[in-house]
Structure formats: C-alpha cells, structure tokens
Amino acid sequence: MAQFLLTASHQIDRANGLHIDKGQTITVNIWIQGITPYNLFNNSRCKDILVQQFKANGIDVPYTDAGIYSRGAWDIKMK
Numbered sequence: 001m002a003q004f005l006l007t008a009s010h011q012i013d014r015a016n017g018l019h020i021d022k023g024q025t026i027t028v029n030i031w032i033q034g035i036t037p038y039n040l041f042n043n044s045r046c047k048d049i050l051v052q053q054f055k056a057n058g059i060d061v062p063y064t065d066a067g068i069y070s071r072g073a074w075d076i077k078m079k
Contacts, residue, residue, distance in 0.1 A: 001031045003079040004040060012067060018059065026057040027079070037076035041069055 012020040
C-alpha cells in the first residue's frame with residue numbers, strides 16, 4: 001500500500017462552502033500497485049479510492065472537480 005502526503009499548493013474555495021488553506025495537508029492511502037506521485041490523479045483505477053480518501057479527510061467533492069483532483073492543486077510526497 002502506498003501512502004501519499006498531499007499539501008495544498010494554493011488556497012481552494014468552492015461554492016458549497018469548502019475551503020482548503022494553502023499548506024493544509026491530507027494523507028491518502030492507495031492500495032493499488034504502481035501508483036506514484038506523478039500518476040496519482042491521472043490513473044483511472046484510483047478514481048474511486050481518491051474520492052473515498054478525500055471524503056475521509058473532509059473534502060466531499062465529485063471527481064469531476066479538476067481544481068481539487070489534480071497535481072496542480074497539491075504538492076505530493078510519497079511517505
């Protein structure tokens with residue numbers, strides 16, 4: 001299982017009241033082999049797992065929100 005530490009690279013605000021401060025961190029666990037910080041958001045096999053992991057961290061938005069589910073929104077480190 002791979003564990004990733006995601007740090008918001010900029011402030012994110014959504015119409016539903018969601019607010020993520022720049023520098024806020026979340027931990028995401030992915031149990032699929034071969035996932036790296038470079039393909040975390042581009043791998044279709046991760047989609048449902050990412051939505052689950054983000055919800056567990058209080059970020060409840062659909063996967064279609066490219067402002068949340070993209071490498072540009074997060075600094076990604078593998079733990």
